[in-house]
Amino acid sequence: MTIPQDIIRADVLAMTSYPVPDAAGLIKLDAMENPYALPRPLADRLGERLAQVALNRYPLPRPGALLDKLKCAMQVPVGCDVLLGNGSDELISLIATACAKPGAKILAPVPGFVMYSMSAKLAHLEFVGVPLNVDLTLDVGAMLEAVAAHQPAVIYLAYPNNPTGTLFDDADLERVVRAADRSLVVIDEAYQPFAQRSWMSRVGEFDNVVVMRTVSKLGLAGIRLGYLVGLPAWINEFDKVRPPYNTNVLTQATVDFMLDHLEVLDAQAAELRAERARLAEAIGALPGAHVFPSAGNFLLVRVPDAAAVFDALLGARILIKNVSKMHPLLAECVRITVSTPDENAQLLAALKNVLV
Ligand SMILES: Cc1ncc(COP(=O)(O)O)c(C=O)c1O
Numbered sequence: 001m002t003i004p005q006d007i008i009r010a011d012v013l014a015m016t017s018y019p020v021p022d023a024a025g026l027i028k029l030d031a032m033e034n035p036y037a038l039p040r041p042l043a044d045r046l047g048e049r050l051a052q053v054a055l056n057r058y059p060l061p062r063p064g065a066l067l068d069k070l071k072c073a074m075q076v077p078v079g080c081d082v083l084l085g086n087g088s089d090e091l092i093s094l095i096a097t098a099c100a101k102p103g104a105k106i107l108a109p110v111p112g113f114v115m116y117s118m119s120a121k122l123a124h125l126e127f128v129g130v131p132l133n134v135d136l137t138l139d140v141g142a143m144l145e146a147v148a149a150h151q152p153a154v155i156y157l158a159y160p161n162n163p164t165g166t167l168f169d170d171a172d173l174e175r176v177v178r179a180a181d182r183s184l185v186v187i188d189e190a191y192q193p194f195a196q197r198s199w200m201s202r203v204g205e206f207d208n209v210v211v212m213r214t215v216s217k218l219g220l221a222g223i224r225l226g227y228l229v230g231l232p233a234w235i236n237e238f239d240k241v242r243p244p245y246n247t248n249v250l251t252q253a254t255v256d257f258m259l260d261h262l263e264v265l266d267a268q269a270a271e272l273r274a275e276r277a278r279l280a281e282a283i284g285a286l287p288g289a290h291v292f293p294s295a296g297n298f299l300l301v302r303v304p305d306a307a308a309v310f311d312a313l314l315g316a317r318i319l320i321k322n323v324s325k326m327h328p329l330l331a332e333c334v335r336i337t338v339s340t341p342d343e344n345a346q347l348l349a350a351l352k353n354v355l356v
Pocket of ligand 1: 032086087088089090113158161162188190213214215216221225226
């Protein structure tokens, strides 16, 4: 008889699957999604385009015309190449796989995006987490020390960071990049539409920097597309560990279509940036709430009792994320995705009832 316990890795047996709570019937403010749908006429035209896609054929592994269009739209520097992933989650896994030499390490500030440590663990790499300062800014001294001590293969710098929303200082980032001359530095710009700052134009300036982006936060989380921008020497290596048909035909066709209508998504991001400012001010005025500065489409808020706030909001049919157990620096913190004016108003009303 064969049972999984005899076959599966012990560390995998001890894991739990990535938790995605059931949000049916709830206002969903837990996953940094764009709350806006596509305008109806545009969605209809997209539907017509998708109806023409050859579902019987495998996708092009490196769709040249689409890559050129993406490069142009996202201002990828001349001389740099692009690798598509099934979400940036997949790119993070591919990077770990490709770099998994015995003894290699992945380093990132903590608290940070959970997939950096998860990908390291799954590829048998050591993960080194460098705590942020108490105000959740980058502890650049600690980063430089850790880089020198660990000589990591890969360093992740989320710009801005999740779950804190912090946009690390450019000069600090540059110090880390320059000190990490034996590492690959991945600047993760998942929230770039809300930060409006980027290292994209600087990718070719350093031989050890790549920039990772996603269309998820821009409003296309469902199609799963991330992309990695870097010098061809890096991209060619990561391309070798990519599953051959990792981005599907419907995703490719949707991106191709949406790149002609980016102004729609950009306008939604602008709306969310304005809502972020309004919401941060309103929540900050509530008793006991401290809102950390955020350059993402979410707010990290410290409250007197995060579990009580989470439960009270759930009672009001609003789902947020209680991140207080993720890291000691996040004690009593919740993370709230910025949404439409209507949903934000409902959130505020519910918060007012619990923060008294
Ligand atoms: C910093 C950061 N990077 C990457 C991702 C993953 O994005 P994707 O949806 O492209 O897998 C997230 C998702 O929350 C994120 O917060």
